[in-house]
Amino acid sequence: MGKLDGKVAVVTGGAKGLGEAISVQLANEGAKVIAADMGDLTYTHENVEGYKLNVTDVAGVQTFFDEVVAKYGKIDILVNNAGITKDAMTRKMTDDQWDLVLDVNLKGVFNLTRLIGPHMQANGSGSIINISSVVGVFGNIGQANYAASKAGVLGLTMTWAKEFAMKGANVRVNAIAPGYIMTEILKTVPEELLQKFAALTMLNRLGQPEEIAKVALFLASDDSSYITGQTLNVNGGMRL
Template structure:
């Protein structure tokens, strides 16, 4: 198993892509703490749900302290939690902007700032930020979301330099999914999704497992010489 003996923290791990990542990691031998704003239950003892607001820095500090005390180390951090509050820029309120920035960008910063130095201390680790095709190419009505997803790509590249100082093998990468068949996407009508499929070279939406597989690669030792990279997993989509 590719992650045997590893301890992984996955934010937004209760549903969608985050849940697929948590379950994939567990199948590969990792002990997973699935962090989320809602209570989460899983069919395996390898995954523990933990209710946490990633904008609460005091709560994060407590979480990291408890996790290290319980497991001894944290080897993998997947920054997956995120929200949307879409509107054209002339209709986007300050609250809509601030909410998305606080969760999608500052929340990612908070988690990495709390866990990255621990990884430096133990001399190894892998941080993966979940970005988006929107962060690479932009999208109408998503100024706030696009800014955050471009930002987490930039932060991963920066952390790849910072956390590898002093000889620590801490790798930092990002994964930029395209449109994926999550429960949220199942409520979107075909008249909206069909143009997206047509713009995608593979002619379909992605599946959560396909994103999880890419994250697994970056979390595992199979990618031991990959850092500072953004991996696009979008079926060839160009917005």
């Protein structure tokens, strides 16, 4: 018996990297996972179904929601993981860099949740997990757009924890704020920089995608049945 047997989960940005790790972790515990992403899945799992989706496309998100509910009858878990970076110092940041990051990282989260949150509320239960970032908590030089988007996700998390629990619904909304995690993107970073990032943590190492995925599983399952409106900082004790 898995912790998520009979559950239906949506994971955005689920084609690779952190989204892949989360999708596989939830699927291994019995959930049927719809991994929504603009790209093709880079892996296979009998319980994971890929779906091409741009989270900024409002009409596309509505179609996605309608199709998933028509096919599976419900959505029990939503992991808002899709995100991008377009880094630049504030004085050099273009409107396009600002708008695109906010559109994907913040508006994209809103687009999915404004449909799935009320759906969960009507069904009486559900778990929403928003992937923020250590940068959304502490800020970071050259990432004003990313920091703003990820800090905004934390505000949405606390707001939705209140909204979707109204009228007695058991809908929980929490956030995970990862530190530097060894996904494919970091594997292209020079080793000396990776060592510098690791030295910023109390544990003196970078995180692995599976370590974030296990926290997502915890928040998705009944193991966290009395936790809502919270941000779990999973960063090895990082100090920026």
